[in-house]
């Protein structure tokens with residue numbers, strides 16, 4: 688059976704204004720895949736995600752998302768950004784934050800509909816934060832905040848979920864819970880997750896793409912600490928959390 692493409696990246700090059708950040712990147716992500724994207728600091732991971740989201744235009748090459756241009760395909764992508772910190776006095780509840788995920792989908796005037804609230808509720812149920820729905824964001828732990836951000840992305844009914852270092856600020860136990868959650872979500876949607884921890888994510892993902900200006904994909908079984916160290920130096924963590 689022919690697999691359907693979720694994302695296609697062909698021969699993409701990019702630079703901000705100075706040297707090339709991405710060189711001739713080729714990547715095909717299939718529907719239903721769970722892809723890990725790893726690489727050293729400054730390797731170009733966030734830049735590649737921004738190109739997929741249509742926020743940056745490549746210097747050359749082609750990108751399509753579900754057969755559409757990245758700008759048009761963006762409506763199908765739930766994006767969980769890196770390093771989102773809510774200010775201490777941010778006066779907004781968990782439910783209000785999750786409802787923001789409906790902004791591109793709902794009517795422009797008249798506020799959220801009953802349907803929007805049902806989507807937000809379902810998203811909060813999926814990531815097990817429904818009991819926190821009235822809490823102010825400022826009262827949440829790092830792990831709970833990450834779940835709110837995922838719920839916000841899920842509320843928009845995405846076909847593709849992209850997460851940029853979602854567990855950078857959570858401890859190992861929460862990280863494990865979190866990846867179990869992603870594995871469940873992967874039954875309904877394509878997932879790309881950026882991480883610095885190859886050893887850990889290779890227990891969960893189908894394939895690991897290593898990006899350091901150029902990109903090489905490995906089936907998870909083929910990823911060893913030695914390969915990663917040779918290609919990308921010591922800044923990628925290769926910790927085996929085998930249980």
Ligand SMILES: Nc1ncnc2c1ncn2[C@@H]1O[C@H](COP(=O)(O)OP(=O)(O)OP(=O)(O)O)[C@@H](O)[C@H]1O
Nearest residue numbers: 703704708726727728729730731732733734735769
């Ligand atoms: N807005 C920008 N303007 C100029 N250069 C940038 C900009 N954003 C990123 N860069 C540069 O592009 C390169 C790739 O950065 P990018 O943030 O994509 O890497 P990354 O792999 O996501 O890194 P990290 O793991 O540290 O988050 C780096 O050299 C960075 O300094």
